[in-house]
Amino acid sequence: MALAALLCTGLASAQPASPATVSTPAASGFRSAFEGYQPYTEEKTQAWKEANDTAGRIGGWRAYAKEAQQPASPDTATRPAPNAGQLKP
Secondary structure (H helix, E strand, O other), X not given: OHHHHHHHHHHHHOOOXXXXXXXXXXXXXXXXXXXXXXXXXXXXXXXXXXXXXXXXXXXXXXXXXXXXXXXXXXXXXXXXXXXXXXXXX
């Protein structure tokens, strides 16, 4: 008898929703997280010696520090900072 009650309960909850209660993605304002997805593309790498020489030619770490202090371009202004969600001690 308990088994029959469990089966009836399971069948009642497995009924599909009525068409009146189902909302379409367009009606609910749904926007996929994958809408602007761009697949990974491997960047061209260079030998470490060439990379070190290039960094030396442009001014070493000081050039990179100066670049980091420049105002953000409109392209990067919408992206969050790498540690934006972290609390500072």
